Structure formats: structure tokens, C-alpha cells
Amino acid sequence: MSALLPVVDARARILDGLTPKPAETVALGDALGRTLAAPLAALRTQPPWDCSAMDGYAVRAADATVGARLKVVGESAAGRSFAGEIGAGDAARIFTGAPVPKGADAVLLQEDADRDGDAVTPREAALAGRHIRRAGLDFQAGETLLDAGRRLGARDLALAAALGHGALSVARRPRVAILATGDELVAPGAEVGPDQIVASNAFAIAGVVAGEGGEAIDLGIAPDDRDAIRAAVERAFAAEADILVTLGGASVGDHDLVRPVLEEAGVALDFWKIAMRPGKPMMAGRRDATLVLGLPGNPVSAIVCALLFLVPALRRLSGRADATPGLRPARLGRDMPANDHREDYMRAALSFDDAGRPVATAFPRQDSSMLRPLADAECLLVRAPNAPAASAGDPCLILELPYPL
Numbered sequence: 412m413s414a415l416l417p418v419v420d421a422r423a424r425i426l427d428g429l430t431p432k433p434a435e436t437v438a439l440g441d442a443l444g445r446t447l448a449a450p451l452a453a454l455r456t457q458p459p460w461d462c463s464a465m466d467g468y469a470v471r472a473a474d475a476t477v478g479a480r481l482k483v484v485g486e487s488a489a490g491r492s493f494a495g496e497i498g499a500g501d502a503a504r505i506f507t508g509a510p511v512p513k514g515a516d517a518v519l520l521q522e523d524a525d526r527d528g529d530a531v532t533p534r535e536a537a538l539a540g541r542h543i544r545r546a547g548l549d550f551q552a553g554e555t556l557l558d559a560g561r562r563l564g565a566r567d568l569a570l571a572a573a574l575g576h577g578a579l580s581v582a583r584r585p586r587v588a589i590l591a592t593g594d595e596l597v598a599p600g601a602e603v604g605p606d607q608i609v610a611s612n613a614f615a616i617a618g619v620v621a622g623e624g625g626e627a628i629d630l631g632i633a634p635d636d637r638d639a640i641r642a643a644v645e646r647a648f649a650a651e652a653d654i655l656v657t658l659g660g661a662s663v664g665d666h667d668l669v670r671p672v673l674e675e676a677g678v679a680l681d682f683w684k685i686a687m688r689p690g691k692p693m694m695a696g697r698r699d700a701t702l703v704l705g706l707p708g709n710p711v712s713a714i715v716c717a718l719l720f721l722v723p724a725l726r727r728l729s730g731r732a733d734a735t736p737g738l739r740p741a742r743l744g745r746d747m748p749a750n751d752h753r754e755d756y757m758r759a760a761l762s763f764d765d766a767g768r769p770v771a772t773a774f775p776r777q778d779s780s781m782l783r784p785l786a787d788a789e790c791l792l793v794r795a796p797n798a799p800a801a802s803a804g805d806p807c808l809i810l811e812l813p814y815p816l
């Protein structure tokens with residue numbers, strides 16, 4: 412367990428053995444951000460009938476020649492169709508979305524017609540099929556439109572509603588217990604003593620959990636005390652958390668107690684220390700069905716580890732098809748020195764060159780304690796282990812920091 416584990420191997424080991432949570436049914440209005448547990452098929456055809464795309468007159472194209480005098484025999488509005496039939500020389504007033512009456516095969520645009528009492532005269536000839544949306548243009552009953560494993564966005568909710576679903580089968584929300592550790596930590600808003608700082612990491616982790624559709628359980632702050640940490644850890648298991656995230660106390664100092672306490676609590680540690688910067692002292696293990704992620708205390712380390720390991724774990728538990736955030740190609744905005752053996756996730760600005768290609772420029776300061784450059788970052792510039800020195804303009808890979816990060 413002493414060698415540093417490559418990032419991809421660490422992620423694979425975390426994901427291995429994680430299976431999607433069972434499904435539950437939620438009202439459509441509560442399904443934003445949830446992940447579909449089963450494919451979603453259309454319960455109806457849309458549009459259900461041929462309908463007008465414009466306000467105008469439903470006609471028979473053969474009769475609706477320029478200058479012809481057609482008799483308006485009825486009206487078809489959205490929600491109130493015309494029950495009659497359009498015969499030779501007939502027209503029906505029609506509005507957008509209304510069913511096209513039997514016998515009609517075209518819609519004459521209102522702007523292209525002159526109305527005089529119950530007569531209408533085309534100024535432009537109507538073309539067969541013009542301004543008519545055919546039944547099933549969007550989808551047919553029985554067609555599958557959304558796949559299992561898809562995270563539901565706003566567009567998907569509208570589509571699911573149109574398909575006829577009032578409730579959806581989605582994966583249960585993963586539950587993540589979050590424990591901050593450290594004698595120096597106080598909650599924001601509380602009085603800060605002379606040797607203390609404000610605990611910030613849990614807010615980022617809870618934000619990541621919520622953003623990925625999970626439920627955060629706040630275990631608060633435990634001091635650097637074995638019994639206190641152990642008691643808090645047991646609360647996570649009692650709450651049947653799918654994941655326990657600990658923050659801090661992961662390194663080798665005398666007060667870094669998380670690892671021994673987790674082992675004492677029966678957590679089988681899978682690994683400790685990853686070949687990455689920031690985030691080296693991260694550990695992962697399991698007790699029964701609970702995945703335990705021990706994140707380093709430095710704020711940037713904790714947040715980058717959450718992006719690389721907690722986000723994929725949450726997605727896997729939600730049954731998401733796309734578990735791992737993908738890297739994107741870009742170009743270096745400035746020269747970079749050779750990298751050491753740790754994969755580097757550097758806070759960087761993102762711009763675009765004259766050809767519209769993305770350019771990543773690493774910030775000069777990369778201290779993992781600094782939240783300000785992380786907040787300013789528009790992407791993380793990824794430097795592979797032992798990457799040779801590179802010049803501005805050379806290709807590189809970036810990881811985007813989308814909302815909620």
C-alpha cells in the first residue's frame with residue numbers, strides 16, 4: 412500500500428463493486444436531476460393527429476387557386492376541432508395546433524387570403540401538405556425516447572410529460588455522510604478562536620453531492636480525537652450511508668487519525684495515497700455496503716478528489732451511463748516545466764485562440780490550500796505523470812469545472 416496508485420486505477424477500484432441503487436417512483440415535477448432507472452417509451456403519439464402549423468384556412472389544395480372564392484363552412488381551433496368535412500370549394504377557419512378537418516390537404520396562410528363574410532379568396536395558391544404537421548411527426552406511441560441511465564434535465568422533463576408520463580422510475584438518491592476532522596476547525600458563523608480556522612470543505616462536498624442528485628448527511632466536525640472520530644464514523648454506518656466522506660487527517664502527521672480509526676472501525680482499506688497533485692494522501696475502503704473515501708484536508712485537494720472520485724461514485728450509484736468526467740483537448744497558454752511522478756490537476760484559465768480552439772493557461776500559484784485560485788479557475792489543466800516540458804501552443808488535456816463545481 413506504500414506505492415502511489417495511478418488516478419485511473421484508483422477510480423477503477425472505487426467504482427468496482429458499486430452498483431446502482433434500487434429504483435423508486437417520483438412525480439415528474441420532482442424528477443429534475445434524477446437518473447432514469449428504466450427506458451422511457453411514448454404512451455401516446457405526438458401530434459396525435461394531422462394539425463395546422465399556422466393560423467389560416469384548411470382547404471383542398473386543388474380548389475385553393477389564386478382568386479378562387481371558397482366557402483368557409485366551419486372552424487377548427489386547438490382543443491375544439493371541426494367535426495365536418497371539407498368538400499369541393501370549402502374552407503375551414505383553422506388555428507395553430509388545431510386538427511386538420513377531414514377532406515382538407517393544405518393550410519392557406521391567413522396573410523395569403525382575403526376574407527369577405529363567409530367567403531375566402533387565396534392571394535397565393537395553397538400547396539398540398541403545406542403548413543400541416545403530420546400525426547406522429549415528433550414521436551409515435553411505443554417508441555423509446557429516453558434511455559435508462561440518463562440524468563434528467565429540464566428538456567427531458569418536458570419530453571417525458573409529452574410522452575404521457577406523470578411519474579418516473581428513477582434511481583434512489585445516493586446518501587453521502589460527510590465528516591470534517593480537525594481541532595482547528597469551527598463552523599462558519601461561529602466564534603473563531605486564536606488557533607482556529609473556518610471549516611469550508613464540507614460545503615463543497617455537500618454541493619457536489621446535491622449537484623449529482625445525492626443526499627448529504629452532515630456529520631459535523633470531529634476534533635482530532637480517536638473516540639470522537641470513531642463515534643462520528645459509526646453514525647454514518649448507522650445512517651446507512653452509501654458513501655462516507657471524511658475530510659482531513661489523511662496524511663502522516665501525529666494528529667492524522669482518520670486511517671487508524673477507519674481500520675479500527677472495520678473499514679477494509681483498499682488504498683492510501685494516489686499519484687496525483689493535489690490529493691496525494693487520499694484513501695478509499697469499504698465496510699459492508701458503505702464506500703469510504705478519506706479525502707485530504709487541504710481544500711483544493713478535497714475538492715479535486717471529489718471531482719475525480721466522488722462524482723463518478725455518485726454517478727455509478729445513480730445508474731448513470733456516463734460515470735467518469737471526460738477530459739477535453741486544448742492547447743497550452745504558456746510553457747510548462749516537466750512534471751514529476753504525480754498526475755497534476757492545475758487550476759487554469761480557459762480562453763480561445765483565433766481559430767476558436769480552447770487554450771488553458773495554468774495559474775502561477777498552485778498551492779492546494781488556496782481556494783481563491785480554485786474559484787477563479789475555468790478548468791483544470793491535466794499534466795500526465797512524468798510529462799516532459801512543453802511549450803505554449805502544444806496540445807494538452809483539460810477537465811472542465813461545470814456547475815455545481
Ligand SMILES: Nc1nc2c(c(=O)[nH]1)N[C@H]1C(S)=C(S)[C@@H](COP(=O)(O)OP(=O)(O)OC[C@H]3O[C@@H](n4cnc5c(N)ncnc54)[C@H](O)[C@@H]3O)O[C@H]1N2
Binds near residue numbers: 608613706
Ligand atoms: N510529511 C508529510 N506531510 C504532508 C504530506 C506528506 O506526504 N508528508 N502530504 C501533504 C499533502 S499532499 C496534503 S494534501 C496534506 C493533507 O493532509 P491531511 O489530510 O492530513 O489534512 P489536514 O492536516 O487535516 O489538513 C490540511 C490543511 O487543510 C485544512 N483543513 C482541514 N480540513 C478542513 C476543512 N474541513 N475546511 C477547511 N480547511 C481544512 C487544515 O486546517 C490544514 O491547514 O498533508 C500534507 N502533509
Ligand code: MOO
Binds near residue numbers: 692779
Ligand atoms: O497533494 Mo496535497 O493534496 O498537495 O495538497
